[in-house]
Amino acid sequence: MTAFILVSGMFTGTHIWQDTAARLTARGAEVHTVALTGLDAPRAAAAPGVDLETHIADVLAVIDSVGAAGDRRIVLVGHDYGIHPAVGAADRRAERVDRIVHLDSGLPRDGVPALAAVPDQSLRERLAGAAGADGVLPPPAHEEWPRWGSTAGVPDAALDRLTALAAPQPLGTLLQPLRLTGAVDPVPTTGVLCTGNGTSIELVQMLVRLGDPALRPLTDPRVSFFELPTGHWPMLSLPAELTDVLLRAAAGEGRRLEPVDDTAGPGHLRPFLMDVPDVPRERHGNLDLYLPDAEEPRPAVVLVHGGPVPADARPTPRDWPGLTGYARCVAGDGAVGALLDHRLHDLGDFERAAADVAAAVEAVRADPRVDGDRVALWFFSGGGLIAADWLDAPPAWLRCLAATYPVLAPLPNWGLSESRFRPVRAVANAGALPVVLTRVGREMPEIAATVEEFLAAAKDCGADVEVVDVPHGHHGFETIDLTDESRTAVRHALRTVLDHAFGGHAR
Structure with a gap:
């Protein structure tokens, strides 16, 4: 028999599992829900000293209560x-746990507190400096739940009940670092990703290809994945589908990620899709300039890479062939190509990444070889959110803003819903600024939705947006889709951006 042990998340108790637990039981499984100290009662008040270790002990007590019968296979669901107390407990009872299921949750790491996984960036910053761990974080009001994850699909009555039964979260559970010995590492795991909350298997696969060492273990055959087309609360929105997925996970089913092919190299480090001119490059701190063969000041195109990119990723983005290819083409066509490394290493880094971009733009405009009154900005992938600053208040010298397979609204689980980094809102203030948007037909659905939302907003406000379509292109198509269609799209986008940058002047 499979024994499921279900561990709820912030502000919630065993009540959220009621429907899923009943369905699992009806399918022949044994089910235990963990009552986390200080959380599992209506508007519970945490006693002093409740921390992550307290909740790990709560999970351990349930694991130990299941008994030692050899025919019980324990599946621990967080x-x-x-997931933090679940993994912490599994590390101490690794021989008892057959599988850990990460239900729309992060990847706990040794020495890292659960606070790092809180989606609300401003809240993370406030709580990081909390003086003591005996306080509590008040539960969300009814309209505040989306700050903690998408409520897509949750019936109104279920959201009302979630709010009524929500409890304050003890700060110690978020601030105390998780301590792991490594015993949990061999335990098979399954990730259940809720696409309505902004995560998909394809997105995880792309992050793995970027080379983050922390994500490489996800390609282990013992790791499987499922997707559910709903928000962050599948036990409330899709209990029947969640039940089926949990049973299949317990049976070892699910999709596996493709391992990184170290011989061919990750897709973003493969050669650019077309020949590029050999032009001079100068390196100035975090900024590279690709220079045209010209004596008089020329327009410039500043290329802004996406992310988050791990801080230790090598090579850094300004040496990625897809980006250097654009910069060399810009210089070959008579303008200055500028390519920078900015510090978007985490979802909480958009402020400093935006500051890096602004500083690089000023450095480019101040260079005597650049006509500071004729500059274009070109954003890629996750860097697209930084475009909001320039759409919201376009300076007179900004001749064009381009975006290629961009993210144009924060994904629900990014914790940025209240930030200024929302191009879908900022485009209302773009005025006559020309926007060139390269859209790929095989985009990840969660990112494609932000592009369509942006285009709808642009249409409503009459913004000047030209779309360059790559119907069969993927995210990062310049180094993985080496087709005539892709080359035509790149040439079209380059020509359009440079036409705006030159503004009718001879190249």
């Missing part, structure tokens, strides 16, 4: 914050 939702949201609940």
Whole structure:
């Protein structure tokens, strides 16, 4: 028999599992829900000293209560914050746990507190400096739940009940670092990703290809994945589908990620899709300039890479062939190509990444070889959110803003819904600024939705947006889709951006 142990997330108790637990039981499984100290009662008040270790002990007590019968296979399910005490307990009972299911949750790491996984960036910053761990974080009001994850699909009555039964979260559970010995590492795991909350298997696969060493273990055959087309609360929105997925996960089913092919190299480090001119490059700190063969000041195109990119990723983005290819083409066509490394290493880094971009732009405009009154900005992938600053208040010298397979609204689980980094809103203030948007037909659905939302907003406000379509292109197509269609799209986008940058002047 399979024994499921279900661990709830922030502000919630065993009540959220009621429907899923009943369905699992009806399918022949044994089910235990963990009552986390200080959380599992209506508007519970945490006693002083409740921390992550307290909740790990709560999970351990349930694991130990299941008994030592050899025919019981324990599957430990952690939702949201609940994955931290779940993994912490599994590390101490690794021989008893057959599988850990990460239900729309992060990847707990040794020495890292659960606070790092809180989606709300401003809240993370406030709580990081909390003086003591005996306080509590008040539960969300009814309209505040989306700050903690998408409520897509949750019936109104279920959201009302979630709010009524929500409890304050003890700060110690978020601030105390998780301590792992490594015993949990061999335990098979399954990730259940809720696409309505902004995560998909394809997105995880792309992050793995970027080379983050912390994500490489996800390609282990013992790791499987499922997707559910709903928000962050599948036990409330899709309990029947969640039940089926949990049973299949317990049976070892699910999709596996493709291992990184170290011989061919990750897709973003493969050669650019067309020949590029050999032009001079100068390196100035975090900024590279690709220079045209010209004596008089020329327009410039500043290329802004996406992310988050791990801080230790090598090579850094300004040496990625897809980006250097654009910069060399810009210089070959008579303008200055500028390519920078900015510090978007985490979802909480958009402020400093935007500051890096602004500083680089000023450095480019101040260079005597650049006509500072004729500059274009070109954003890629996750860097697209930084475009909001320039759409919201376009300076007179900004001749064009381009975006290629961009993210144009924060994904629900990014914790940026209240930030200024929302191009879908900022485009209303773009005025006559020309926007060139390269859209790929095989985009990840969660990113494609932000592009369509942006285009709808642009249409409503009459913004000047030209779309360059790559119907069969993928995210990062310049180094993985080496087709005539892709080359035509790149040439079209380059020509259009440079036409705006030159503004009718001879190249």
